[in-house]
Amino acid sequence: MPSMVSPCPHTPPCPPPGPCLPDSLRVRQAGASAAPKPATPPAAPPAGPSGDPSGLPGYEVAVGFIRKFAGTVGGSAEGVRRLKDATPRFEGWTLAPLAGVPVVGLAFVHRFNAVSDTWSDAAGVLGDALRRDSETLVRAADNYVAAEKAGKAAIQKTRP
Secondary structure: OOOOOOOOOOOOOOOOOOOOOOHHHOOOOOOOOOOOOOOOOOOOOOOOOOOOOOOOOOHHHHHHHHHHHHHHHHHHHHHHHHHHHOOOOOOHHHHHHHOOOOHHHHHHHHHHHHHHHHHHHHHHHHHHHHHHHHHHHHHHHHHHHHHHHHHHHHHHHHOO
């Protein structure tokens, strides 16, 4: 009975015998011989843009996107911080135009200041979270670069 789960990672799965899979994972047809084919040395693939023989661009492409996104997040953090600093309040000299306003108007001033304080606190929390996230993204990009360098060094050690 054939397996219900295909080892092929593609959706929809590749048609049998699974051209995306190595010979060791391909499903054998009932009439196929069980003897393995003689191994032929693979031809060296052309080097990719980063010098990697796999032809794939490597982590450098992803790192550029991650760093760009980290810059966007960091810029958002700076914008939120500026909004926090510019949150208006009625204090001291700003109450002078309201000198003739009855006590009912002062209740509005206190309510406005309460909302303003809440906004300022929320903007502070959001700005700090965005700044930390930006720093985390930069560290993640640095980790990708380090992983690629380590991988290239390991590959160079294994090649004759």
